[in-house]
Amino acid sequence: MTQYEAVIGVECHVELKTQTKMFCGCLNEFGGEPNTKTCPVCLGMPGALPVPNEQALTHIVRTGLAFGAEIPVFSKFDRKNYFYPDMPKDYQISQYDMPLTVGGEVMYWLDDGSLKSCRLTRIHLEEDTGKSTHAGSGDGRIAGSSYSLLDFNRAGVPLMECVSEPELHSARDAVAYLESLRRTLLALGVSDVKMEEGSLRCDANVSVRPAGSDRLGTKTEIKNMNSFRSVERAIESEIARQIALLAGGGRIVQETRGWDELKGVTHSMRSKEEAHDYRYFPDPDLVPLEIPRELVDRLQAALPAMPWRRFERYTKEYGLAVNAATQLIDNLSLAQYFDDVVARSRNPQQSSNFVLGELSRLANETGVAVADSKVDVGHLAELIELVEGKKINSKIAKDLLVRMWDGAGSPTALVEREGLAQTSDPAAIERFVDEVLAANEKVVADYKAGKTNVLGFLVGQVMKASRGKADPALANELVKTKLA
Amino acid sequence: MTMEATIARSAAEIARDVNARTTSAAEVTAATLAHAEAVEGEVGSYLTLLRDVAESHARHVDERVRNGAHLPLAGVPIAVKDNMCLENTRTTCGSKILEHWIAPYTATAVARMLEAGAVPIGKANCDEFAMGSSCENSALGVTRNPYDLTCVPGGSSGGSAAAVAAYEAAIGLGSDTGGSIREPGAFCNLIGFKPTYGRISRYGLIAFASSLDQIGPLTRTVEDAAFAYDAMAGYDVMDATSIDRPVEPAASGLREDLSGLRIGLVREFDTKVLGEESDALYRNAYRDLERLGAELVEVSLPTADYGLATYYLIAPAECSSNLARFDGVRYGLRVEGEDVRSMYDKTRAAGFGPEVKRRILIGTHALSSGYYDAYYVRAQKARTLIARDFAAAFAGCDLIACPAASCPAFEFNAKSDPYSMYLMDYYTIPMSLAGLPALSVPCGWVMPEGASRPMPIGLQLAAPLFAERLLLGAAHAYERATNHALAHKPELAGVRA
Ligand SMILES: [Zn+2]
16 A cells, blocks of 8 residues: 655745834734724725835844845835735735745754754745625625625735745644744744734645655645644645545645634635736835845844754753743743753753742742742742752742742842751751651551551651751651661 | 916916915915816816815915915915825826725825915816826816817826916926826926926825826926925835935026036937928927037937837836726725626726726736736836936936927827827837936927917927936026917917906
8 A cells, every 4th residue: 555745835924013014104903993003005095105114024034034044135025916805905015036035944843852844935025915704694705795894904914924845744743833933933023923813824735645756746725724723633634635535546636725623624715727817016116125234144143042942952951851841932031031040050950840830830820920020040040059959858949939939039048047958967857756756656556567658647747847947868768767 | 466467477476476475375376266267168177176175275375474484385376187195185087986086195295285385276187097198088077278279288197287278277286107297298388397206206196107107297487397396306205116315406406508518319319200390390499409508419219219119018017006906895986796806897897998998908918927028027128228228328418308299289089099199108208217307398389280279399308317406407598598488378268368
């Protein structure tokens, strides 16, 4: 039986986080009453002209640089001509043959910790269209609807279109690629990447071929995917459909397919044969763009740490688990806080335990981000040092951390002021052991009768008697010796 | 002051008098409106007369003057071509598709004229979406040439030209894509001035061909053209193609002679084809330039002959895209259909006239895949060559002189096939493709075949990019020395009276 291999390319549309829309002064914000965030320019009123948003251009160039793309000196805007009711000008300003960035690659990782990469074809800039709501038919589809409502609040919002090479080979790969893309855009601050608000939309081109073949099979394009989960399920289902079709001697038709979330299957939308002739040509309202080298260098120098570099450092250098590393990276301010703690404590493992454990718990309870809390990174590093130097045990450490969260300040000072240092003096601990054994004759008898699971209780009592300061290992050892 | 004395003053004279408070903007406006109403039945310059708007603007101007402001165009009545937006007024582009559209904002050029004290008298008729060379393509009205009411005023800014020629305004705002200011200027005995592309903001000018469209004034004197230019020129953040570079004021650069200037005559432009009478007048004009101190030199524009073909690919290509938005969805005419697609089809079929449809079809074809390289890309290359030819020519001269139009104003329906109409712009299109400033200035009168009255013809002067000050300065010297414009008066009951 033939083994098949999937070949997947992903196109993402990402709404950029800018103050104003792509070509006008309207605020770029989500939501609002329909048609309230509009002006003659984004409504495509007769005579209105577009003026490019520099912040959006910079966002794209920074994104390209983050992925190691080439930034050509010259770029331009083109018009993509087609009629659609929610498109104000009946052409969309986009970029055709001279995008802002060319090439580059997205590094991503899988759950097993392996780091992979997928090359980018290009990243370009374009304007979003408005939104149509088809009414009167009940199911929101245009067929059978008696009228349509148009909202142009989104019209003219800057969109980044990020096109990958067909180098992904599984649904899991595609999602990991998208997650990495999303993390990077967040790290760059160029988008909020909120799928639920439609600020990240993706289409996937899927084809399958006999494993080992270097020829591409006929592809289908899946549209309308609104979550990473849908992307994964849709691609999986489409791969299965194509393999079944080929294995049964069928033929794949090149077409656009939609994803039905409820039924869990893709369905044919329209055939590529009736594809538009978009009649792209350079937009005569916009002069060609020249991106100065000096600006590119400046933006390059100011790039933040890339998520996959962090991942490599956390897992390879620090030895953190994939899950812990991912958790940190997915919360940028937490990752930055963690890095600062490690810089002082030089103990990544303990730092990650505290940051992802107790501190994250406190953050969840109080709704205050760890980075914004009263726990100073220097103080946390002190605490880690106290634990590592066996000055305090982990129980005391947790108590201290709660008090530090409330603003208690330096743990060293607290330990000294309140005499909380761990007792490692065997003679002192022995006194507590004797007290506890004397006070619990029945339990001691049970132990001697073979109920060894009471040991924990006895050690606990010793810890309690020492107000938590006894070295737990030493206490355990001494109780065992005395009972022997 | 008699009505004629009031309205026949130049813009410069009106502004001087209103600023000196020897007359008021309200008085000038009232006289102009009354005169316009008297002659509109004959001329038909305006699609919309803005009586209330004009009166309110005039009051505002008078108040500013009373408060001590000196406004360069105080109280100057202007005609605004109806492809420029003026807030809350009907802006039709001479098309059924926008017949009832009310502009929600004001074009930058218009706003700057108003800021300088001008008073908008009306929205002037034009060829539909500025496509045409006679003003016969307007779907909404007929405009007649004030010098012979059986003739066209020229296009596409024919309404603005006729309004100024008939004293219904002192300045007409026009837009020139391939000659649409210069040619009606020549037909109506006016100065028709197209500045450098990008010098005056296009924001609010309803686009025909974005890379060629340029707003400019139509006036009875060169001085007035300079005043209008000074008011409108300059960078606008709302137009990405407007040029961010200081403007040399033109009004202070008007000259009385041409000494020290080298004026180029284009070897390839044969004026004999214009007929004996016109040919003689142009030769005369060149001699006048020489008499005023200019040195005449021959220059060559070997690719200028490709101008027409180049223009009729680029302009329709851009127009096919620019006019896509008129689809019946958001504003303007809508003809209902069974579905969206048929609504588009029916709306555009009913809304656009034949010339607009012709150009949309040519442009759509020129941009379609498979033809794009053969037509659009080659046209862009030709355009670059034409611009290079001009640059080379201007290395040997300061200005170029040539005819402004291929013939004087003709009778209605005289040029029924599109190609003979396109040939009208043979002399103006190359400058448009190169983005150069150029103007037409009256240079004599001819008796066209079968005509009962003499009709004006225009001399075109073109300058290097941004040389508006030199161009207007030289035109002023020629105008003052020759005074051709004053030889005949319009054929109007309202003016004769
Ligand atoms: Zn807007």
